[in-house]
Amino acid sequence: MSQSEPTIHRPGWRFPLEIRLEPRGAAPPWLGWAVTLGAVIVGLLLGAVVLSAAGGDPWRSYAYMVKAAFGEVGVISDTLVKATPLILLASGLCLAFTMKLWNIGAEGQFFLGAFGASAVVLTPMLPPETSPWLMIPAVIAMGMLAGSLWGFLPGYLKAKFNVNEIITTLMLNYVAVNWNNFFIFAVWTEGGFQMSRRFPQTAWLPRLTDYAAQYPQLRGLTLHLGLLIAIVAAVVMWWVIYRSRWGYEVRLTGDNPRAARYAGINIARNTVLVLMVSGALAGLAGVSEIAGVVHRLQGAISPGYGFSAIIVAWLAKLNPLAVIPVSILFGALIQAGREIQPSGVPKMLQGIILVCLIASDLLMHYRVRIVRRSQEG
C-alpha cells in the first residue's frame, strides 16, 4: 500500500519540499530502544527550556537530581524504595494496556490496597501478636483483594454496558481517596490526628536496616521485602503476557479484537479479569508501601505513583521486565523531586517525556522522507 498521495493542482506558490511518511515493515529491534532513549533526551532538553523560562538553572537542577537519587548508598536505597510500587503498578498496567484497556485508576486501586492491608491490622481481623508468617500474607491478600475489587467495577461496567473505562477508572480514584480519608479521619484516627496508629511490627515487611545488628553496614537502609516481591511479580507478569495461553488471548484482543472474537475468545470475561489482575497488582503496591514504608494508614501515601506508572509502562513498551529498570529511573525522579523547587518539576518532566515518547513512535512505523514536491497535476 503506497503512501504517495495524488497531488491536486491548486493555484499559488507552494513550498517545493514536502515531508512524506512511508510505512516501514518490521523495524529492527535496536531502533525501538534507540528511539525511546532519544525521546527521553529530547524530553529532558524541552524540560530544561521550561525550567530556564521559569527562572531556574536547569543543568544545576539536573545534576542535583542525579546526586540526590544515586549519590550514596542511602539514597540509592531510597530510590529503590520509590521504584518498588512503580514496578508493581506498571507490571499490572502492562497487562491492561496490552489489551488496550486504559486503566487510569491504578492510583485508586493503590489506595484501596493500602486500605485492605490496614483493615487486617486495624479492625483488627488478626491480633497484633499474630506471627508475621501469617500476618504478612493476610495483609497482602486483603490488599490485593481490595485492589482487584476496584478493578472489577470498571471492568464489569465495560464488559456489560460498554462504559468507557478511562473515565470510570479515573473517577474511582477520587472515590478511593475520599473512602480512605473517611477511615483515616473518622474511624482509625489516632488521637484526632489525620493518620491511624502505627501497625504492630508483625505486619511490617522486613527492611535491610532490621538486620543492622548482624551487618552494621545495613544501618539506616530502608529497602524492604517489597522490592523482591515486585521483581517476582514483574517476572510472573512477563510470563503471563508473553508466554501463557491467556496472555496470548489478551495480546490478540488488543491487536485485533475482531479476530479475537472470531477465534472464540471471551472478550467480556477477559476484560473483567484483566482489570482485576491489574487492580490486584496496584493493590499489592499499596500494601508494599503501607507495610514496608509508612507502617500506618494516612492520606499522603502516594506522590502520584499510579499515574507515573502509566508512563513507566509505556516507556517499557508494555514489557514487565523492562519495567524494572525504567521504574528505578522514575523512582530516582520522584526521590530527587522531593527536594527540588519548584515542586512540580518531576511531574512536568514525566509529562514532557511521555509526549516526546508518543511523538517518537512515528519513527517506528514510518520512514520520514523529505521529497521534492511533484510538479505535475
Add this chain to the structure above:
Amino acid sequence: MDAIIILQAGMATGTILLFATVGEILSERAGVLNLGVEGMMLIGAMSAMSTVVATGSPWLALLVAMLAAGLLSQVHAIITIRFRADQVVSGLALNFAGVGLSLVLGEGLSKAGALALLPTYTVPLLSQIPVLGPILFTRQSVMVYIGYLLIPAAWTFINRTRPGMHLRAIGEFPAAADALGINVNALRHVYVFVGGALAGLAGATISLAVSPGWFSELTTSGYGWIAIGLVIFAQWDPVRAALGSYAFGALRRLILDIQGPTTILTFRNPFYYLPYWGFFLEMLPYLFTVFVLVIGSREAMRKRLGSPSALGIPYVRGERGL
C-alpha cells in the same frame, strides 16, 4: 440552605463544565478524541492567573488562557493528525504535560492575593422572572452569560451552518469530505484548537470567577475528566451537554452547602454534626459521573448511535474505507 442560592451558584460551577464539554464535543465531532482536557484547563487557569497578576486585566487573561490552552492542544493535534499516533495515549500524555507545566509555571501564584476578577451582572427585566430570574440572571459572572450564548451558538453552528456541515463530515466520513475539496487535516487542527481554547476558557472561569485563585492541581479537581464523561452522556450534542453541566454544577454546590446548616427541613443535619460523613458526599460527583456514563452508554447501545464514525482514526488519503 436556600435552594435558589444553590442553583444560582450551581449555574456558575456548571459553566466551567459547559465550556470544557462543548470544546471536547467540537474536537470529537471533527474526529479527534482529546483526553488532555484536565491538563488544558489547568494551563488555562494558570495562565489566566499569571496574566492578571502581571497586567491586572481579566479580559486579557481570558484571551491568554484560551491561546495558551489552544497552543497546548496543537501538540496533541500534531501527534495524532500528522504523526498518526494513538489518540488515547497522546491525550493522556498531553494531560500529564499540561498538569506538570502548569505546576512549574504556576509556582508562587497561590500567594497572589487580591486580584482583578471578572465582573458580575444582573440583567434588568429578565431577573424579575419569578424563580428563574434569581437563578439565571441575578449577580451572575459574565462567564455564565457567555455560557448561555455558547449553547445555541454551538448547536446552530454544528447543525445549521455550512462550516458545521463540514465539521460533521470530517468526523463522520472524511474521505467524502476530502472528495468535496475540504482539507480534512487542516480543519481537524482548527477544531482541536477550538476545543483546547474552550478548555482554557473553562480553566480561566475557575481561577477568575467561580473559585478565584490558584490551588495547583486542586484548581480543576477532576472537572476536565468529568467533562469528557459528559460528552458521552450528551451524545455529542451541545444542548444535552448544557443540561448535564448545569445539573452537575448544582450537585457540586449542594454538596458544599449541605454541610453548613445545623438543621435540614427541621431535622438535625448529620453532615454538620458528623463532618467526616462529608467524605461520602465528596464522592458523589464522581460516582454520579460513572452513573451518567452508564446511562449514556446504554442509550447509545440501544439507539445504535454514538461517537462520530471516524473518531480516533487518523485520515490518510487513499487509505481504508472511511
